[in-house]
Amino acid sequence: MTTHEFWGELGQQLRVDSIRASAAAGSGHPTSSMSAADLMAVLLAKYLRYDFAKPTEPTNDHLIFSKGHASPLLYSMYKAAGAIADNELLSFRKFGSRLEGHPTPKIKWVDVATGSLGQGLPCAVGVALAGKRLDRLPYRVWALCGDSEMAEGSIWEAFDHASHEALDNLVAIIDVNRLGQRGETMLGWNTAAYVRRAEAFGWRAIEVDGHDVAAIDDAYAQAVVGDGRPTAIIARTIKGKGVAAVENRNGFHGKPLADPDAAIRELGGIRDLTAHPSAPPVGAQPHRFAAKAGAPARWSVGEKVATRRAYGDALAALGTRNAMIVALDGEVGNSTYTELFAATHPDRYFEMYIAEQQLVATAVGLQVRGWIPFAATFAAFWSRAYDFIRMAAVSRADIRLVGSHCGVSIGQDGPSQMGLEDIAAIRSVHGSTVLYPSCANQTAKLVAAMVDQTGVSYLRTTRASTPVLYSPDDDFGVGGSRVLRCSIHDEVTVVAAGITLHEALAAADTLATQGINARVIDLYSIKPIDAATLLDAAEATGTIVTVEDHHPEGGIGDAVLEVFADTTARPRVVTLAVRIMPTSGTPDELLAQAGIDRDQIVKTVRDLLRPATAGVLIADRA
């Protein structure tokens, strides 16, 4: 058998195995796998440099199936490489199998979960960036993309950044099989249009017949010669290739074949070829930056410092002592203060411009290679990348997100810039951590804690400068809280965090002058939450008032209610939150408009405890 014949046979085997796996599962995407089978056969047999026995080998190439629904093809490649047995292949999509409907890193050869289209290529950009700028290793990143997902804007964020960063270690293989889930794509087989777009975005584009193994070989041979540009291989393919019943026909997406046995016969039967990928270069180790001793950021109690500023200072200081830390920002580094890290550690800073999806994807890609990413933008704009955050959890990625400018307290910019849903959205992501400091020293401790955190962790920072409340020697960790006002006479507990904690403290001081003792809890860790302290407070004081600069649904109030739900302590809980569509105004005007300022806290507590006299006395404005 010639090499070309072997590749052809291997392609047929990948098709047959994709059909078999989907048939055994009773679901799956065999036709989407069959279009890319020849492309993957040549890649596996000749170009991929990968040691399946050593998935953590630093010089291994990376293969990301951006079209994650072609998982039968990926798993068939594992079988062809001898990495999994045939019986495991046939466990596809079954309960308990690691071969899920879409790939996840439960499989050790998978870097990132895919299945939400348009995410694999952006994550591949992140891995390629790590290769070029951090690891400084010659591994290549191969991303198999579907043509349908080229309609996702995130794909063009990836194209934009890959050329801007000159990632000639990145190859995107576009499987242009013309047919989406329910019909033809916008561009169909107009491969020339894909070429024009890729070139306009600064890529080298190579058009190829995706079923001609010699042509594929030529295309890959060009792609691996770096010329400073990423390469897009625009492969014209046929969906369901090789089986007349489904070939290039609409209506067969995401379905096992009706007659798999006939299809397998048509493809020449079951094969058991083995394709050994090339070994990765031996011995090369990833570049490491030098860590240095350095003092952590610290501030004096009473100093006025915005927590967003404290984030920047703290991260820059941490980055000196831990050289695996890297930082990214969505072109607002002078607002989030990521610029302080960028100035101190320019080699480990990634400017992601106004492309929040690529911002998260890059963080995910960098952590694939063991780096510790912190990514920042406005709290409101994480909503732009929410699907990427959700998928980061499926990817078991350890990423750290920081959202500044939360809530109405940002003031004049108005609601488009106010993060008012971020706690709800990120709290709902599986395995996430949500932190919300009110003080610069506390921020520094929480940023340090995030370094060791698994999963998606999120820090919410405030635009306004607020007084430093805690000593730089105080400890704060994930899952903690702090009781700031407490006496045996407490009649109510006010739970707050961030900007509203300062309002709560002022309100408690006013209430104290009026003979009402209010316990004040700083709930800086919203998820996980310090249930014990809240339960103590409920037992001691009964009524609870929560105050948050966030919409009422899914935020601090809900997190507190969850604590009490299934306990014997079920206090009355009044939730103050932003129940309006805010406007422009000063921070004080907007906190008052939303009913989450010190005056409203005082009034609420008095209404609860001294209804006859409520409204008479309000908080002093310090």
Add this chain to the structure above:
Amino acid sequence: MTTHEFWGELGQQLRVDSIRASAAAGSGHPTSSMSAADLMAVLLAKYLRYDFAKPTEPTNDHLIFSKGHASPLLYSMYKAAGAIADNELLSFRKFGSRLEGHPTPKIKWVDVATGSLGQGLPCAVGVALAGKRLDRLPYRVWALCGDSEMAEGSIWEAFDHASHEALDNLVAIIDVNRLGQRGETMLGWNTAAYVRRAEAFGWRAIEVDGHDVAAIDDAYAQAVVGDGRPTAIIARTIKGKGVAAVENRNGFHGKPLADPDAAIRELGGIRDLTAHPSAPPVGAQPHRFAAKAGAPARWSVGEKVATRRAYGDALAALGTRNAMIVALDGEVGNSTYTELFAATHPDRYFEMYIAEQQLVATAVGLQVRGWIPFAATFAAFWSRAYDFIRMAAVSRADIRLVGSHCGVSIGQDGPSQMGLEDIAAIRSVHGSTVLYPSCANQTAKLVAAMVDQTGVSYLRTTRASTPVLYSPDDDFGVGGSRVLRCSIHDEVTVVAAGITLHEALAAADTLATQGINARVIDLYSIKPIDAATLLDAAEATGTIVTVEDHHPEGGIGDAVLEVFADTTARPRVVTLAVRIMPTSGTPDELLAQAGIDRDQIVKTVRDLLRPATAGVLIADRA
């Protein structure tokens, strides 16, 4: 004064007024306004066809500031057009002023809120689509874009769709002032690169010096001659143009000028020119499709129908009787069943391919023109457009979103396809409505109710076929619930919706055989919520168990807890929800794995009420 001199003077006035407004506010983006002042002067004085006295005139052009932070420029245009007085201009960003930091439709001349970059152009595509395919009126849509926002993938979704739909009534004006918030953009003044990208995406691109009014005039003159393509005017401009202290200099983004008086002098002082836009064509009325009589969709009790399928049938039937209804889908219409509407009403169906941001933006754009959009994709993939959904609320847009394939009950496809955060995310959006039917007839009633709903309304549908529970003559409305099992002996209440309602009913039946009466509430309206029924149940039965196919944070459990928080009825609430990262498997396996199936409900209730015997008896699998 020649026409060109007038335009030049008008541009200077717009600069001066942008500076004055920002100075009065003490914040704002004068330099980002100054770069586009000449572009807007020529547009206002010659090309815009708009009657400021009649903002609802159907033939008015539409002007959308995609770079919403250039609001001082927009408001200065209003002043120049005589639409607002100078003293109102100077109320910019002040509490109570409609001239907020970023434009919102509180101003009657604003179609959509902007300020989250990369959203105005996609919404403009929606308005232009309405003009071409629905209204069939000759209005033009002008979108002023910043160069920084060209990094947002959503911009390229807009480019893609605008050319695919041949929107030659759309003109994007790209203000290439080179400087973003914290430095140069990726492309700087490489206007040729923008031209290449626009052309590769099928647009006509015209490069122009954005400060040469004659050249701008020429460019607009070409743009208004339709040739089947949308037009991008790539304007090279200077940020802060006209004031040496800030002109083309970094570090002056989003700040009022340090010395506004000197700047105004440098620009030739305050002017009071009036520019009257051309009148829109008189008399033309928007096209209306013919409504017809038709029966609503209805099913027999006990029939097995997926609620996603019922959505498609119900919407198709509604669309016959109400010809203002339009439908959109993200290339999954054969899964969401939007295809049933598309087949019946092809003229009112919009295929948005796999571009969820453009999917929402199109819905927002269509409702600007009074159409009633329903947009569908998988529940999980609304997370891709979450920023657009958030901004739709700021836009006061009435849009209807439908998310199918929610929760683990989808089965084999695995977590990437499971909507498990959608209730939390959308519930947190201001003014939203969240509905989650469990029965086909109920679905039809709720879809009908959504037609009249303001704000963002969301319907969550289920993949699996489930038995029809209710008669087609039963009524269901926003804010309601239904008590399905109820007796004076009830010891517990189970609150569920969608797939878990069917599990709850089976569990209640099993419990009944074991001598335990469980009330069962169908909480099909999660927001607003039927507090009265829940409070009655709490009073009658004490303990509540909530069951949801969603992560625990922000979902049904939290919504129920909010009801009781500040009442005297504060029952024990046990929340069953998806607390794991799910896998592939059958729906039954995954419901069991997540602990939200009938067996777990039975076990939970027995643990609560008969702890000694719990776990002995479980639910029959029907």
